[in-house]
Amino acid sequence: MDKQAQLEAFRKGIAQFVTFNDAEWKIFTPYLSFSSLSKKEHFAVEGKVCHYMCFITRGAVRYYHIKDGQEITGYFSFENELMSAYKSFLKRTPNTNYIQALEETELVMISHQNLQQMLNHPLLALKIERFGRLIAEYYICCYEDRVTAFVTQSPEERYTALEKTAKDIFQRIPQHFIANFLGITPVSLSRIRKRTLLQ
Amino acid sequence: MDKQAQLEAFRKGIAQFVTFNDAEWKIFTPYLSFSSLSKKEHFAVEGKVCHYMCFITRGAVRYYHIKDGQEITGYFSFENELMSAYKSFLKRTPNTNYIQALEETELVMISHQNLQQMLNHPLLALKIERFGRLIAEYYICCYEDRVTAFVTQSPEERYTALEKTAKDIFQRIPQHFIANFLGITPVSLSRIRKRTLLQ
């Protein structure tokens, strides 16, 4: 995808949070940069500060922790979604997990440094503050649902819900990653799938 | 606690997010209101839009869902913390859970309407945008940790961690609420406590 198309996708993707008129867009876009990840390449690794907030124009990534030498996948992001090691990016602290491309992935990026400059730019500050606020609020709502699922639902119920709301994910992501995401082991997910099929 | 003392506590409590000089504080405070909850009184109920974002100056509340007629407690907030049915407050949608006082509780509140007015107030807008952004970012970091705990840790590990970081909660909150918060049944938590004591 060429940069122009990526910018278009980005503009469209963030329209739910904030819209720029053409004049503002012209000021805004020079603060953006572009990058891509080949399959299995890492965007973020444990112990390093994450300097970018990204919008995925193509591809998919997984977020995972390493615990006792084992990888545990906690989340995924796909095209037209935002991606970052958010906590590390916001707090400027070493990241505690990994973000790895599951497919060939293309990104539009905002560096932390550029973000700060925009927050000091008289013509952008208010809009960027709002942008940041609305993104954060959006993610809080997602997190709220995710925590609620862990507290109120059994693994099987979480699986059934996922199968209902995002069936396609099973065609795209290896099942053992999804198992981790649901908070169970791959073996257990395999059993749940068999169980729920028979019913 | 008198209103002046509550305002002081509020000012101090939000200083981690934003600080007001005395002139700004004078403009800001008229947008605040006060309330209190007696024990067991509800601040928010399922099906109603939550109109307030609060700061707890005294007391404690629990957040719970009702599933199959049963209450499941998902979270707590204590004095010097913020409290709201965040998702409902932000999206103006009916709330999906309950918030109930566990003790006599006192609140400093910002109504959604007043918040919007401040966001349109030339002298407050930028600071309030930032306030909102930083609050949201703060909660995202909390949620990130909480989700990570569910994905990477066993119930026993979550209990041990809680016992390490917030031992006092066991003196203050009925244990079966804490069990829900950890994502397990009260019976199971009782067993875990016995198990970990013997080791």
Next chain:
DNA sequence: TGAAAACGTTAACAAAAGATAAGGATTTTA
């Protein structure tokens, strides 16, 4: 293209958690 790696399923067993009920202690409240 051929060896190696990755992946999903299944089995067997152990460990943990859920469900239900009972009992005793404490707290609430009328």
Next chain:
DNA sequence: TAAAATCCTTATCTTTTGTTAACGTTTTCA
């Protein structure tokens, strides 16, 4: 202050999950 409600623990039984290993299939990649 007496009855009711709440709370924690314990026991029993059932269900689910974790662990480990094996097997066949598919995918990867040198």
